[in-house]
Amino acid sequence: QKEVEQDPGPLSVPEGAIVSLNCTYSNSAFQYFMWYRQYSRKGPELLMYTYSSGNKEDGRFTAQVDKSSKYISLFIRDSQPSDSATYLCAMSVVDTGFQKLVFGTGTRLLVSP
Amino acid sequence: GAVVSQHPSRVICKSGTSVKIECRSLDFQATTMFWYRQFPKKSLMLMATSNEGSKATYEQGVEKDKFLINHASLTLSTLTVTSAHPEDSSFYICSARAPGLAGARTFYNEQFFGPGTRLTVL
Numbered sequence: 050q051k052e053v054e055q056d057p058g059p060l061s062v063p064e065g066a067i068v069s070l071n072c073t074y075s076n077s078a079f080q081y082f083m084w085y086r087q088y089s090r091k092g093p094e095l096l097m098y099t100y101s102s103g104n105k106e107d108g109r110f111t112a113q114v115d116k117s118s119k120y121i122s123l124f125i126r127d128s129q130p131s132d133s134a135t136y137l138c139a140m141s142v143v144d145t146g147f148q149k150l151v152f153g154t155g156t157r158l159l160v161s162p
Numbered sequence: 163g164a165v166v167s168q169h170p171s172r173v174i175c176k177s178g179t180s181v182k183i184e185c186r187s188l189d190f191q192a193t194t195m196f197w198y199r200q201f202p203k204k205s206l207m208l209m210a211t212s213n214e215g216s217k218a219t220y221e222q223g224v225e226k227d228k229f230l231i232n233h234a235s236l237t238l239s240t241l242t243v244t245s246a247h248p249e250d251s252s253f254y255i256c257s258a259r260a261p262g263l264a265g266a267r268t269f270y271n272e273q274f275f276g277p278g279t280r281l282t283v284l
Binding site for chain 2: 057151
């Protein structure tokens with residue numbers, strides 16, 4: 050079983066739709082939970098991060114963490130064609146003294162005009 | 163601020179040759195740099211962690227002699243793929259971390275990612 054599971058998609062939605070992206074994880078030692086956006090042939094850029102269970106909002110983006118279920122989500126409201134990208138969830142863990150990131154496979158999102 | 167560059171962006175080489183990829187932090191000093199590998203429709207896999215002036219720490223399953231990492235300065239780390247084979251073809255991404263960097267979200271020592279290098283071995 051992978052430490053982090055994420056549906057690779059693609060997920061196709063019309064412009065203006067609400068998008069829900071999800072990841073599940075198995076390692077209780079994960080401390081921080083992040084969402085990255087990656088455009089084609091580019092490096093990932095950090096969108097949001099959370100630490101505790103609950104919701105965190107930033108503009109059109111809402112990150113949700115449920116530690117009891119080991120489930121995290123990213124919601125995008127009023128989606129735009131410019132949101133079309135791959136969204137990766139990532140989780141941090143301390144391993145052999147270093148803090149490392151473990152990524153999901155990424156979900157490819159396509160927002161059509 | 164917090165820009166990381168990689169060079170080259172794409173490289174095509176023949177099987178058996180060695181390829182060097184550079185990762186630079188342009189406007190900050192990176193105490194730690196990370197190298198990742200990403201296959202199509204797969205997640206980023208951490209290959210190694212390198213601290214300036216010390217040997218890199220490799221993840222399980224990553225061949226140290228094949229993927230040579232040098233972190234000689236606080237702004238430069240290099241990854242050399244030695245005797246490359248077609249199965250080494252992948253997207254290689256580096257990231258850099260600088261605890262205490264002004265504006266960085268240091269809650270977890272945020273990593274700043276480079277744009278990646280596409281390696282194709284023929």
